[in-house]
Structures are given as C-alpha cells and as structure tokens.
Amino acid sequence: MKATVYNQYGLPDVLQLQEVVKPEPKENEVLVRIKATAVNSGDVRLRKADPFAVRLIFGLFKPKIGILGSVFSGEVENVGNQVKRFKIGDQVFGHTDMSFGAYAEYLCISEEGTLATKPATISHHEAAVIPFGGVTALHFIKKARIRENQKVLIVGASGAVGSAAVQLAKSYGAIVTAVCSTANMDLVKSIGADNVIDYTKEDFTQNGEIYDLIFDAVNTVSVSRSLKSLTKNGIMILSAAEMLEMLQGFWFSMTSKRKILTGVISHSTRDILFLKELIERGVYKPVLDRIYTLEQIVEAHAYVEKGHKKGNIAISI
Numbered sequence: 001m002k003a004t005v006y007n008q009y010g011l012p013d014v015l016q017l018q019e020v021v022k023p024e025p026k027e028n029e030v031l032v033r034i035k036a037t038a039v040n041s042g043d044v045r046l047r048k049a050d051p052f053a054v055r056l057i058f059g060l061f062k063p064k065i066g067i068l069g070s071v072f073s074g075e076v077e078n079v080g081n082q083v084k085r086f087k088i089g090d091q092v093f094g095h096t097d098m099s100f101g102a103y104a105e106y107l108c109i110s111e112e113g114t115l116a117t118k119p120a121t122i123s124h125h126e127a128a129v130i131p132f133g134g135v136t137a138l139h140f141i142k143k144a145r146i147r148e149n150q151k152v153l154i155v156g157a158s159g160a161v162g163s164a165a166v167q168l169a170k171s172y173g174a175i176v177t178a179v180c181s182t183a184n185m186d187l188v189k190s191i192g193a194d195n196v197i198d199y200t201k202e203d204f205t206q207n208g209e210i211y212d213l214i215f216d217a218v219n220t221v222s223v224s225r226s227l228k229s230l231t232k233n234g235i236m237i238l239s240a241a242e243m244l245e246m247l248q249g250f251w252f253s254m255t256s257k258r259k260i261l262t263g264v265i266s267h268s269t270r271d272i273l274f275l276k277e278l279i280e281r282g283v284y285k286p287v288l289d290r291i292y293t294l295e296q297i298v299e300a301h302a303y304v305e306k307g308h309k310k311g312n313i314a315i316s317i
Contacts, residue, residue, distance in 0.1 A: 002317075003104035004297045005066050009049035012301035015068075015103075017294065023108040027080040030111055032092060034074040035124035037102040039292075039300045039313045040132045040160060041240070043068045046100075047301065069102030069315075071095050073118055073127035083111045091118040095131035095267045103297060105317055114267040119279045126286045129312035131267065133160030134168075134275045134286065137217070139265040140237045141168050144213055148173030153204060153211040153229070156218030157193060158184035160312045161239055163287040165215050166191050171283050177211070179204055187310055191287065205229050213237065218307075223248045223260070230258050238262040287311025 001022040006014045025031040046068060049055050058064055073093035076086050086092065094115035101107055109115055114135075118127045146152065152169045156162040157178030169176050170192040178193035185196045197204050205225045212231050219240035230236060238246070241262040253260045278284035289310040292300040294317050304313055 001105040002294060003067050004069075004294060006047060006063060006068065007066065008062050009047065009055075012047070012298040012305070014047065015297050015301065017297070020067075020104070022106050025078055025080045025083075025108045027082040028110055028112070029080045029108045030076050030083055030086050030092070030115070031078040032072065032074045032107045032109065033077045034072045034102060034105060034107055034317045036073045036128035036317060037069045037315045038071050038129045038132060039297070039304045039315060040070065041304070042070060042132070044301060044305050065100050067101045067103050069104070070097070070100050071128050071131045072102040072107060073124040074107075074317075077106070079111075085111045086115070086117075091120075091124075092116065093118045093124075093127040093130065094269075094272065095135065097267055103294065103315070105294075112269075114269055114272060116269055116272045116276055119276050121280060122286070125288060125291055125314040125316065128314055129160065129286045129288065130275055130279075131272055133162075133164040133312060134284070135267055135271045136161045136239055136265050137164035137168050137215075138271050138275065140215065140239055140261055141165065141172065143261050144235045144237060146172045146174050146213060150174045150212040151177070151210070152213045152215065153177045153179065153209075154193075155179040155199075155204075155214070155216045155221055156240075157188045157196075158287075158310050159217055160287075160309075162215075162217035163188070163191055163311045164284070165217055165239075166193050167278075167284045169215075171278060174213075177204075177209070184310055187287070191285070210234075215239070216241075227256075227258060233257050234259075236260045239265075289313055291316055293317075 003020045005018045076090040152174040158180040177195040178188040179197045213235045215237040291314045
C-alpha cells in the first residue's frame with residue numbers, strides 16, 4: 001500500500017511517499033480502507049519534535065513511529081474473527097490514539113478503539129477531521145461543565161479546536177465571544193459565535209469584559225494577563241499549552257479560586273458518538289479549509305505550519 005513515511009525529525013520534506021506492507025487485522029481488529037485523514041497541529045509537532053519533550057516519548061534521535069496521522073475516515077474492508085461491532089462495508093471514522101499510522105491507504109484498529117460509524121450526512125473529508133478538533137474541544141468543555149448563559153471567550157476560534165469549541169459551547173447554551181483575525185470573522189459568526197473580537201484591532205484583556213470561561217485553543221495569550229478577564233471562580237482552558245503554560249496553570253490553580261485546565265486529552269468512542277449525534281441533529285459541523293491529496297502531504301504540512309488555516313486540513317487518500 002502507499003503511505004507517507006518519515007525516518008527523521010525536521011521540515012515537511014522529511015515526509016516521503018513510499019510503498020509499505022499492507023496490514024492484516026488481528027482477531028479483534030478491523031481493516032479500514034482509508035478515504036481521508038487530516039494534518040493537525042499534533043502531526044506537525046511530532047514531525048518537528050517540537051517541543052523537545054516529544055523526543056523523550058517518540059524517539060530521542062529519530063522517530064519510533066514511521067507513519068504519522070492520528071485521525072481517519074474510511075470503509076471497513078476486512079474484520080478479525082472475533083469482531084462484533086463492525087462488518088465489511090461499514091463506513092467508519094475514528095482516532096488512532098497514540099499509535100498513529102493514518103497517512104496510509106489502510107489501517108488496522110481494535111474494534112474497542114476510538115471508532116464509530118460515520119454520520120451519513122457528511123463526507124469522509126469532514127468525518128476525518130472530527131476526532132481531533134471536536135474531541136479535544138469536547139474533552140475540556142466537559143471538564144469545565146459549561147452551563148446555559150455562561151459567558152465564554154474562545155481564543156483561536158477559527159482553528160480546528162476553536163471552531164469546534166464555539167459550536168460545542170453554543171450547544172450547551174453558553175453566550176460565546178470568539179477571538180480571531182479580521183479575515184475569519186464571518187466564519188466564526190456562521191458557526192454560532194454571539195460576539196466576535198478582532199485581535200488585530202482589540203485586546204480582550206483591555207476591554208473590561210469579564211467571562212466565566214476563557215478557552216485558549218492556540219496558546220497565544222498570556223495566562224497572567226488573561227486572568228483579570230475571568231470571574232472570581234472562573235475557568236481557563238489551555239488546550240494547546242506547553243510545559244511553561246502547564247506549570248503556570250498549576251500555580252494559579254493552587255493560589256487562587258480560579259481554575260486552569262490543561263494536560264493531555266483522552267479519546268473514547270463515547271465522545272465521537274456524542275459528536276456524531278450533534279452532527280446528525282445539525283448542531284455541529286466540521287470546518288474544512290483545504291483538501292490535499294496524500295501525494296501533496298508535504299505542501300499540506302507547510303500550510304498548517306504557517307498557522308493561518310481556517311478550521312481543518314483534510315487529506316484525500
């Protein structure tokens with residue numbers, strides 16, 4: 001099968017299209033013919049080994065994982081003899097968790113993994129991007145226990161996680177203010193934002209507004225400066241935090257009534273089933289910026305790395 005392989009950390013051109021052995025499903029696995037995957041910020045970080053701590057987990061001098069890609073949508077081509085939840089021909093989507101491997105034509109995954117049948121109302125490209133931005137945003141929003149009429153500020157509202165967070169917060173009945181650039185104001189309004197702040201013209205920490213929750217989806221705001229825009233018992237979510245922000249969050253949570261949520265997220269079938277239900281009800285829609293082919297994966301990584309994408313970047317396989 002065709003797959004995008006990388007054997008060293010570095011620039012996008014370390015990704016090479018190669019022929020590799022097609023996997024065979026174990027007795028509890030399904031073999032998925034992948035129709036679409038995505039390029040996420042996590043793929044870019046792992047490719048670059050940035051931050052350096054990536055190397056401590058995924059290989060100090062060269063990557064242990066040969067094929068990136070953590071999300072996918074496709075069709076079940078074969079099943080192990082103990083598989084009960086899925087059958088050949090099922091349209092499915094999911095997340096590979098920490099095993100990656102979705103930059104390829106085929107993937108084996110346990111039927112107990114983060115896997116569900118695809119919503120019939122959306123394309124494979126749209127389905128493939130849900131388990132990253134959607135599940136990340138949902139993880140933190142559930143931990144924050146957002147309630148109806150709470151004032152929520154979302155920084156980086158036009159990105160993969162941010163656009164999901166806007167829609168999910170609205171589904172819980174929150175009053176959402178989105179922070180984005182001028183070019184993305186119409187986009188975030190179209191997905192439900194009640195108010196929009198153009199960060200090129202206004203600093204939300206200086207306008208006197210107070211929020212019950214601040215969700216920083218892109219790690220671009222100062223934690224200490226943002227805290228004055230939180231209510232006394234407010235919550236700040238740092239979904240893209242690195243070690244420094246995590247330590248700051250821990251300190252501020254320990255020394256004040258405000259709570260800061262960060263850390264590694266978990267994936268589960270329950271979460272993507274919840275998102276699937278929202279999609280089928282018309283409450284949530286994944287945002288697609290561009291679609292590349294697997295042969296254009298280097299170009300796709302370069303585009304994502306610029307940091308200006310709207311929503312998600314899908315890869316057609």
